[in-house]
Amino acid sequence: MSSESIAERIARIRATLPPTVRLIAVSKYVSAVEMRAAYNAGIRDFGESRVQDAEAKKAELQDLDDITWHLIGHLQSNKARKAVQIFDFIHSCDSLKIAHKLDLLGKELSCQPRVFIQVKLWPDPQKHGWEMGQLLADLPELDRCGSLRIEGLMVIPPLGLDSGKTLALFEQARELAGTIASQKWSRISMQHLSMGMSEDYPLAVQAGATFVRLGQILFGDV
Ligand SMILES: *Cc1c(COP(=O)(O)O)cnc(C)c1O
Numbered sequence: 017m018s019s020e021s022i023a024e025r026i027a028r029i030r031a032t033l034p035p036t037v038r039l040i041a042v043s044k045y046v047s048a049v050e051m052r053a054a055y056n057a058g059i060r061d062f063g064e065s066r067v068q069d070a071e072a073k074k075a076e077l078q079d080l081d082d083i084t085w086h087l088i089g090h091l092q093s094n095k096a097r098k099a100v101q102i103f104d105f106i107h108s109c110d111s112l113k114i115a116h117k118l119d120l121l122g123k124e125l126s127c128q129p130r131v132f133i134q135v136k137l138w139p140d141p142q143k144h145g146w147e148m149g150q151l152l153a154d155l156p157e158l159d160r161c162g163s164l165r166i167e168g169l170m171v172i173p174p175l176g177l178d179s180g181k182t183l184a185l186f187e188q189a190r191e192l193a194g195t196i197a198s199q200k201w202s203r204i205s206m207q208h209l210s211m212g213m214s215e216d217y218p219l220a221v222q223a224g225a226t227f228v229r230l231g232q233i234l235f236g237d238v
Contacts, residue, residue, distance in 0.1 A: 020236075021053075022050060022053045022054055022057060022234065022235060022236075023053065023054075023056065023057035025233070025234050025235075025236070026041070026054060026057040026058065026059060026234055027057065029230065029233060029234060030058070032218070033221065033228070034221065036226060037221055037225060037226060037227070037228055038061060038226060038227045038228075039059070039061065039228060039230065040061040040062065040063040040086050040088075040227055040228065040229045040230070041054050041059045041061065041062050041063065041230065041231075041234050041235075042062075042063040042064075042065075042088065042213075042229050042230060042231030042234075043062045043063065043064060043073070043231070043235070044063070044064055044065045044066070044069065044088075044089075044231060045231060045232075045235065046235045047073075048073045048076035048077055050235055051073060051077060052077065052080070054234065054235075055077070055080050055083070059234075060082060060083055060084055061083075061084045061086060061227075062083055062084070062085060062086065063086040063087075063088040063107075063229050063231075064085070064086070064087060064088065064089070065087070065088050065089025065090075066089055067087070067091070067095040067098050067099050067102065068095075070085060070087070070102050070103065071098065071102055074102060084104045084105070085102060085103045085104050085105075086103060086104065086105045086106075086107055086227075086229075087099055087102075087103040087105070087106045087107060087108060088107045088108060088170075088229055089108055090108055090110060090144050091106065091108055091109075091110075091114055093113070093114065093117050096114065096117045096118055096121055097121055097125075099118075100118060100121045100122065100125060100127065100129050101125070104130065105130045105131070105132070105167070106118065106129060106130070106131045106132070107131075107132040107134065107170040107210045107227075107229070108132070108134050108144070108170065109131040109132060109133055109134060109164075109166075110133075110134040110144035110145045110146070111144070111146075112154050112157060112158070115131070115158055115161055115164065116161065118131060118161075118163075118164060119161035119162065119163050119164050120163075121163075122163025122164060123162070123163045127163070128163050128164065128165045129163065129164055129165070130164075130165045130167055131164055131165070131166055131167065132166075132167055132168055132169060132170035132208070132210050133146060133151065133158070133166060133168070133169050133170065134146065134169075134170045134171070134172075135147075135148065135151060135169050135170070135171050135189060135192065136171075137171060137185050137188050137189060137192070138173065138174050138177070138181075138185055140174040142174070142175075143172055143174070145170075145171075145172075148192060151192075152196075155196065155199070155201065155204065158203075158204060159201045159202060159203050159204050160203075161203065162203065164203065165203070165205070166203060166204045166205060167205060167207060167208045168193060168205065168206050168207055168208035168209050168210065168226070169189050169192065169193050169196075169206065169208075169209055169210070169211075170209075170210035170211065171185065171186070171189045171209075171210075171211045172211075172213070173185050173186075173216060179216070179219060182216050182219050183219045183222065183223060186211055186212075186216075186219055186220050186222075186223035186224075186225070187223045187224075189209060189211060189223070190209060190223050190224040193206040193209060194206070207226070208226045208227060209223075209224055209225050209226050209227070210225070210226075210227040210229065211223070211225045211227075211228070212225045212228035212229065212230075213228075213229055213230065213231070214230050214231060214232040214233035214234075217230060217233075
């Protein structure tokens with residue numbers, strides 16, 4: 017099993033995904049060498065959880081200029097400027113405070129940060145994100161963040177949730193996105209759902225994910 021190459025793993029996993037699902041290779045545990053192998057196997061979306069790591073790897077891979085960079089980890093305000101400059105998508109917009117910060121940076125840098133609203137649909141003290149009630153209350157304020165392009169919701173299930181509950185949680189995320197989309201917002205789009213990791217991505221795809229974020233299953237145990 018461990019003799020399978022990165023390219024073989026990618027081909028095998030990709031074959032199980034519907035064409036509507038975009039595969040983000042989460043490269044947070046690997047070096048630019050493995051990322052280049054993944055790129056050569058057709059990957060163009062990479063996910064990193066730390067701004068500094070992405071900055072270093074982007075420099076090493078600067079000859080590969082058609083990579084789309086995704087931030088998937090919690091973002092601190094003091095790294096937000098760099099994040100806006102490095103990443104094409106920020107999946108971890110997890111509070112009104114960071115949304116406001118990204119909005120200001122978008123105005124200042126004349127760009128439109130593309131963000132996902134990270135939601136927490138299950139109590140989980142380890143995770144950041146909006147609880148449903150709070151998000152519904154904050155939507156008008158988010159809709160006033162004029163420079164942001166809000167693409168959809170991002171969700172991470174708590175560790176150890178069984179598969180029935182995990183599927184229910186992903187379906188709840190899709191329903192919440194549907195509810196939000198049915199309201200009249202000028203800036204908030206709910207086109208995308210960022211959900212599904214190595215352990216649970218088939219359930220996420222079943223529930224309507226449009227971006228899956230896979231690390232371990234593509235790169236192996238490193
Ligand atoms: C690490 C991470 C992933 C990838 O996890 P794997 O289990 O390695 O597939 C996906 N999403 C987020 C937010 C992560 O932090």
